[in-house]
Amino acid sequence: MSSPSNAVPQSSFESQAIPTAVLLPTRPMYWSVVRELWENRSIYVAPLIAAGVFLFGFVISMVTLPRRMREVLALPWPEQHERLVQPYHFLAGLLMAVAFIVGVIYCLDALHGERRDRSILFWKSLPVSDFTTVLAKAAIPLVVLPLVTFVLTVATQFTMLILSSAVLAGSALPVARLWTELSLLHNSFMLFYHLLTVHVLWHAPIYCWLLLVSAWARRAPFLWAFLPPFAIAVLEKVVFNSAHFARYLGYRFTGGMEAMPFGTGSSSMYAHSHLTPWRLLGSPGLWLGLVFGAACLEGAMRLRRYREPI
Amino acid sequence: MAVIEARALRKNFGASVALDGIDLRVEEGRILGLIGPNGAGKTTALNAILGLIPYQGDLCVLGRDPWSCRDQLMRDVAFIADVAVLPRWIRVSQALDYVAGVHPRFDRAKAESLLAKTTIPQNSKVRELSKGMVVQLHLALVMAIDARLLVLDEPTLGLDILYRKQFYDSLLNDYFDRSRTILVTTHQVDEIQDVLTDLMFIDRGRIVLSCTMEEFDSRYVELMVLPDHLAAARALGPIYERQVLGRNFLLFDGVGREQFAGLGELRAPSVADLFVAVISRQPRTAQGASR
Numbered sequence: 001m002s003s004p005s006n007a008v009p010q011s012s013f014e015s016q017a018i019p020t021a022v023l024l025p026t027r028p029m030y031w032s033v034v035r036e037l038w039e040n041r042s043i044y045v046a047p048l049i050a051a052g053v054f055l056f057g058f059v060i061s062m063v064t065l066p067r068r069m070r071e072v073l074a075l076p077w078p079e080q081h082e083r084l085v086q087p088y089h090f091l092a093g094l095l096m097a098v099a100f101i102v103g104v105i106y107c108l109d110a111l112h113g114e115r116r117d118r119s120i121l122f123w124k125s126l127p128v129s130d131f132t133t134v135l136a137k138a139a140i141p142l143v144v145l146p147l148v149t150f151v152l153t154v155a156t157q158f159t160m161l162i163l164s165s166a167v168l169a170g171s172a173l174p175v176a177r178l179w180t181e182l183s184l185l186h187n188s189f190m191l192f193y194h195l196l197t198v199h200v201l202w203h204a205p206i207y208c209w210l211l212l213v214s215a216w217a218r219r220a221p222f223l224w225a226f227l228p229p230f231a232i233a234v235l236e237k238v239v240f241n242s243a244h245f246a247r248y249l250g251y252r253f254t255g256g257m258e259a260m261p262f263g264t265g266s267s268s269m270y271a272h273s274h275l276t277p278w279r280l281l282g283s284p285g286l287w288l289g290l291v292f293g294a295a296c297l298e299g300a301m302r303l304r305r306y307r308e309p310i
Numbered sequence: 311m312a313v314i315e316a317r318a319l320r321k322n323f324g325a326s327v328a329l330d331g332i333d334l335r336v337e338e339g340r341i342l343g344l345i346g347p348n349g350a351g352k353t354t355a356l357n358a359i360l361g362l363i364p365y366q367g368d369l370c371v372l373g374r375d376p377w378s379c380r381d382q383l384m385r386d387v388a389f390i391a392d393v394a395v396l397p398r399w400i401r402v403s404q405a406l407d408y409v410a411g412v413h414p415r416f417d418r419a420k421a422e423s424l425l426a427k428t429t430i431p432q433n434s435k436v437r438e439l440s441k442g443m444v445v446q447l448h449l450a451l452v453m454a455i456d457a458r459l460l461v462l463d464e465p466t467l468g469l470d471i472l473y474r475k476q477f478y479d480s481l482l483n484d485y486f487d488r489s490r491t492i493l494v495t496t497h498q499v500d501e502i503q504d505v506l507t508d509l510m511f512i513d514r515g516r517i518v519l520s521c522t523m524e525e526f527d528s529r530y531v532e533l534m535v536l537p538d539h540l541a542a543a544r545a546l547g548p549i550y551e552r553q554v555l556g557r558n559f560l561l562f563d564g565v566g567r568e569q570f571a572g573l574g575e576l577r578a579p580s581v582a583d584l585f586v587a588v589i590s591r592q593p594r595t596a597q598g599a600s601r
Contacts, residue, residue: 031411039399117398121391122448124362127384128412308363 028128032136033144036110042102043140044148050098051156054091058160065164066171073177084181088160092153092191096199099149103141103203107210110137111300112221120304130305134211138297141207146195154188197280201290206252208293208300215300252289311373313338313459313491314359318367321354321515328354330515331367336508338458339488343502344495345581346512347589352495355512356463359493360389372458385414388452389461396448398437402430409451421454424484442473449477453485460485462494466501474498478505499582511585513592519584531567532579533560539573546570550587561587 037043072083111134114120123133161182165175213225233246280286314336321329328351336342346352358365361376361383369376374383396405402425410418425432428446436444445465452460466474482505486492496502509526511519521529535543535558544551546569548560561579562570570576 028412031408034411035400035404035408038401038404039397114397118392118395119397121395122397125360125384125389125391125452126409126412127381127414129381306364308357 028132029136032128032132033139036136036140037144040106040109040140043106043144046102047095047098047148047152050094051091051152054094055156055159058087059163062163062167065167066173069168069171069173073174081181084178088157088182088187091156091160095149095153095156096195099145099199100203103145103207104210106140107137107207108214108221108225110140110211111215111304112217130301134215134297134301134304138208138211142200142204146199149199150188150192150195153191154184157182157187158184201280201286202252205289205293205296208296212296212300212303215303251285311338312336312370313340313372314493315370316359316368319355319358319369320366321351321358321363327515329358329365332512332515332517334510334517334520336491336493338491340507341486341492341494341505342508342510343499343506343581344493344510344512345497345499345585346495349514350512351515352512353463354515356389356391356461356493356495360387360391360461386457387459387461388455388457389463390445390448390452390465391463392467394441394444396436396444399435401435402432402447405436405447405451409455413455415456416451417454417456421450424450424453424480442469445469445473445477449480453480458490460490460492462492462496464496465494466496466498474501478502481505499585500580503581506581509581511588513589518592519588526581526584527578529564530579530584531562531565531570532577532583533562533570533574534558534577535560535574543570543573549591550583552583552586559583 072080075083114123161178161184164178168175168178210221210225214221217224229245229249233243233249236242236245312335314334316332316334319329319332319334320327330351332351332355334355344352344355354363357363358369359371359376361371361380364377371383372386376383400408406418406421409416409421425447428443428450430439430443430447436447439447449465466477469477478501481492494502494506506523508522509519510517533543533548537558540558543558543560546560546562546565549563550561552559552561561583567576
């Protein structure tokens with residue numbers, strides 16, 4: 001018998017001599033988020049590709065930029081401003097839409113994929129709590145994606161501005177006009193505020209619901225996420241011939257612009273007059289949504305904890 | 311101190327009973343083999359010990375209740391739940407980074423030196439590795455964790471014999487010492503016979519045999535009976551009888567060796583022989599546990 005007594009006897013002392021590294025409580029959280037980024041590279045690749053495609057198109061369109069700029073300069077001020085900022089807002093909207101789609105796909109797979117490929121047994125063999133895991137997964141759509149969107153939008157807008165300035169300067173057109181109309185700092189602040197209010201706070205219950213379904217569904221989380229709300233809306237239509245539920249869902253998806261401090265138009269999105277955070281904080285829809293989202297996350301944690309691993 | 315202590319451990323899945331009141335005590339520094347047919351409750355027992363499922367009865371692992379203190383327990387317990395549970399997208403280097411990041415008792419240098427003995431390229435993804443390599447990688451990760459209890463559930467299932475042998479050699483030479491405890495389930499009973507210090511058979515949620523390997527060696531003996539003495543040998547009360555190539559092998563439990571004088575040739579039975587003997591003596595009913 002290859003007896004255990006043959007094993008190196010002093011190794012037991014060695015193992016006790018190794019001081020247990022003290023880990024900060026935030027370290028498992030940090031590595032859990034990093035691991036999500038390793039697995040789901042679309043979180044940053046998809047917005048990068050979208051920005052790249054947009055920038056490519058923008059560069060090609062710069063052939064006609066001097067001519068368009070002369071036209072724009074002949075317009076009265078409000079229209080002039082709208083025409084100038086239009087591509088910059090379009091880019092922001094595009095990247096937000098991409099981030100939303102990536103976030104939805106990510107959430108549906110986040111707690112389902114690890115059970116499907118049984119890797120949950122590996123993750124659960126490490127001292128990372130279900131609380132940390134679910135929170136790290138929720139942080140992807142609620143923190144990482146908005147940050148990626150923000151940084152990428154600002155960087156792309158800045159590149160566009162530099163390129164446009166170079167072209168305009170080459171055609172002896174007023175460059176300063178572009179920079180005053182497109183105050184990058186102000187724009188960035190507005191963008192950040194918009195992302196925080198609409199894409200984080202207002203959309204949070206959507207992402208949390210998807211995470212809950214992802215933790216619960218044994219298969220086809222996509223259907224489980226979208227069919228029940230759809231069924232409720234159809235039922236309401238048939239029974240009461242009304243569409244309150246469907247309207248409410250649409251309101252939640254389209255960003256609930258009415259409840260938001262800005263109007264729906266892209267130009268007014270950045271306008272000063274609508275920036276009233278207290279209107280946002282005072283809307284019960286926001287708080288009900290956040291409570292619903294927190295309940296969904298709690299449910300997802302419990303499912304991951306109490307259910308059998310597979 | 312007992313590393314694992316269970317009293318009247320029960321687990322039902324609906325109407326089917328997976329664990330039917332198990333009593334179990336595993337001391338520090340032991341290597342216990344938990345052996346049973348498919349659906350005997352092995353994995354359920356391990357899942358309860360690892361705090362993955364709730365249960366009835368008393369269970370204490372390293373002084374803690376595994377269900378309520380799971381997160382703390384996982385600092386001192388490492389496990390390989392099954393072959394091929396490493397995520398297929400992860401790179402070897404990422405796996406090292408991650409475990410080093412979240413596990414306070416992970417020794418990265420040790421994991422790297424264990425991996426250096428294999429042919430696993432550091433930069434490859436798990437999906438590019440062969441099944442044997444994935445198990446080697448998982449074992450390297452787990453052995454670099456300074457855990458007090460290591461739980462292995464069918465760790466070598468589907469591997470060829472070279473990898474299987476290497477796996478247990480590595481476990482004994484590079485990992486095991488008297489302060490650690492290993493709990494392993496497997497179907498390849500004979501291969502781990504020399505590795506174990508304790509043996510436990512489980513069938514339909516009950517422990518049907520539990521002994522140390524010393525007891526196993528002294529208690530059980532197999533007699534290859536000469537045809538003329540078959541009746542005399544049977545009179546000594548064998549627990550199992552089998553025929554191989556026309557010769558009769560009788561397995562005895564706790565019968566003094568001097569009583570076999572002249573009846574035939576004595577030999578040490580394998581664990582697999584005893585397993586077949588013990589399990590086939592269990593009354594079979596139509597209703598079996600589902601896992």
